Amino acid sequence: MSIVQLFNAIKREFSYNFGLGYAPPPESVTIEVDYNCMLRCQMCQMWNRDFKTLRIGDNEILSTHEMEGIIEELHSLGVKSLYFCGGEPFLRKDFLDIVKYCKSKGLYCSTISNGYLINSELAKHIVISGINSLGISLDSAHRELHDEIRGLKGSFDRAVEGIRLIKKYQREYNTELPEVFINTTISSRNFSTLPDVVELAKSLGVRRINFNYLSIVDDNTVERTNRAIGEKTIGLHTFSDIDPTYLLQDEQIDQLAIVMRDIKEKCGFEVTCDLDPALLNGNKDLLLEGKFPVSRCDIPWRSAMITPLGDVVPCAMFTDYKMGNVRETAFRKIWNNRRARSIRMLLGKNLPPICQKCCTVHRDTQPLWKRFYHRFLKQ
Numbered sequence: 502m503s504i505v506q507l508f509n510a511i512k513r514e515f516s517y518n519f520g521l522g523y524a525p526p527p528e529s530v531t532i533e534v535d536y537n538c539m540l541r542c543q544m545c546q547m548w549n550r551d552f553k554t555l556r557i558g559d560n561e562i563l564s565t566h567e568m569e570g571i572i573e574e575l576h577s578l579g580v581k582s583l584y585f586c587g588g589e590p591f592l593r594k595d596f597l598d599i600v601k602y603c604k605s606k607g608l609y610c611s612t613i614s615n616g617y618l619i620n621s622e623l624a625k626h627i628v629i630s631g632i633n634s635l636g637i638s639l640d641s642a643h644r645e646l647h648d649e650i651r652g653l654k655g656s657f658d659r660a661v662e663g664i665r666l667i668k669k670y671q672r673e674y675n676t677e678l679p680e681v682f683i684n685t686t687i688s689s690r691n692f693s694t695l696p697d698v699v700e701l702a703k704s705l706g707v708r709r710i711n712f713n714y715l716s717i718v719d720d721n722t723v724e725r726t727n728r729a730i731g732e733k734t735i736g737l738h739t740f741s742d743i744d745p746t747y748l749l750q751d752e753q754i755d756q757l758a759i760v761m762r763d764i765k766e767k768c769g770f771e772v773t774c775d776l777d778p779a780l781l782n783g784n785k786d787l788l789l790e791g792k793f794p795v796s797r798c799d800i801p802w803r804s805a806m807i808t809p810l811g812d813v814v815p816c817a818m819f820t821d822y823k824m825g826n827v828r829e830t831a832f833r834k835i836w837n838n839r840r841a842r843s844i845r846m847l848l849g850k851n852l853p854p855i856c857q858k859c860c861t862v863h864r865d866t867q868p869l870w871k872r873f874y875h876r877f878l879k880q
């Protein structure tokens with residue numbers, strides 16, 4: 502961590518704790534590159550509820566040129582890393598051009614994909630692009646189960662083949678990039694076969710698995726959140742009205758910590774879990790309802806998301822809380838404008854109900870002193 506980063510981290514913590522709403526320039530920004538996807542995952546609304554028509558209408562998504570302008574500005578602001586999400590990012594024909602532009606600025610770039618489009622040609626260009634990290638979603642090591650959860654026959658085979666091809670080109674070009682990892686959403690359906698994902702990862706030469714936990718965002722949570730914020734902040738994008746039986750069941754929650762511990766012990770490489778089972782002690786009832794124990798979140802102080810239409814929103818859940826649009830206003834002016842400060846002040850006082858459905862929060866929202874302790878003192 503550089504002196505500037507440390508200084509900004511202290512300012513951020515101060516602002517968060519004193520409810521000021523101001524934030525120093527972000528460390529990272531998420532850019533949603535498109536809304537399209539060929540899969541029909543049970544837990545996703547990207548393809549459901551007339552999503553595309555309602556969110557995009559006649560509007561055009563940001564062009565390559567506009568993306569480059571945004572990236573240029575973020576870089577000049579001191580942003581160090583960009584996370585690209587979708588939809589399926591590789592459906593955008595210019596996606597790797599955007600990645601290459603980021604890399605030419607020295608930015609850390611990561612994305613997540615369902616792997617469906619990764620044929621030999623694309624795999625080669627992914628490796629050449631120099632993208633730092635690529636997560637491939639695999640919800641099971643079993644073809645039928647993965648395809649059932651992801652809603653498209655053949656999606657397992659294509660994702661697995663995609664990983665193999667990337668590994669092949671990494672060897673050919675003698676590079677470790679991208680770091681390919683497997684992203685698995687834990688649900689009642691795949692719970693009993695989670696250790697098989699480790700075996701699959703090993704057979705593919707993948708050295709990291711990230712497990713995250715399924716949550717359900719229903720109308721009630723959305724309504725209560727919109728009431729708490731005082732305006733419509735959550736849109737269709739955030740809904741996930743999957744069949745509740747997909748949530749972990751009573752006895753599975755009892756076993757979760759043990760299963761995760763066994764997986765970590767056996768696999769011999771990095772396994773991360775967005776929801777640390779240690780947090781679940783005494784919180785079983787919450788999990789049964791698909792909620793997470795959460796008490797703080799400083800993500801909107803550290804990051805923001807830019808939608809395919811250029812709207813800047815506080816995070817991936819508050820997709821209808823528009824702080825500004827980069828087509829009309831520079832990002833630097835949006836970052837601390839009245840709307841940005843006002844949502845931060847609200848979130849600093851009280852997290853609304855939707856935050857209990859957000860797995861991001863468990864990954865990296867610890868107070869500065871805790872992060873410092875884990876990084877420098879614990880070892």
Ligand code: SF4
Pocket residue numbers: 538539540541542544545546547548587588589614615638
């Ligand atoms: S692959 Fe991702 S974007 Fe596509 S339907 Fe599944 S969860 Fe949604």
Ligand code: SF4
Pocket residue numbers: 795798799800801815816817818819848852855856857859860861862
């Ligand atoms: S917990 Fe999640 S939804 Fe709530 S503010 Fe943080 S990132 Fe956004």
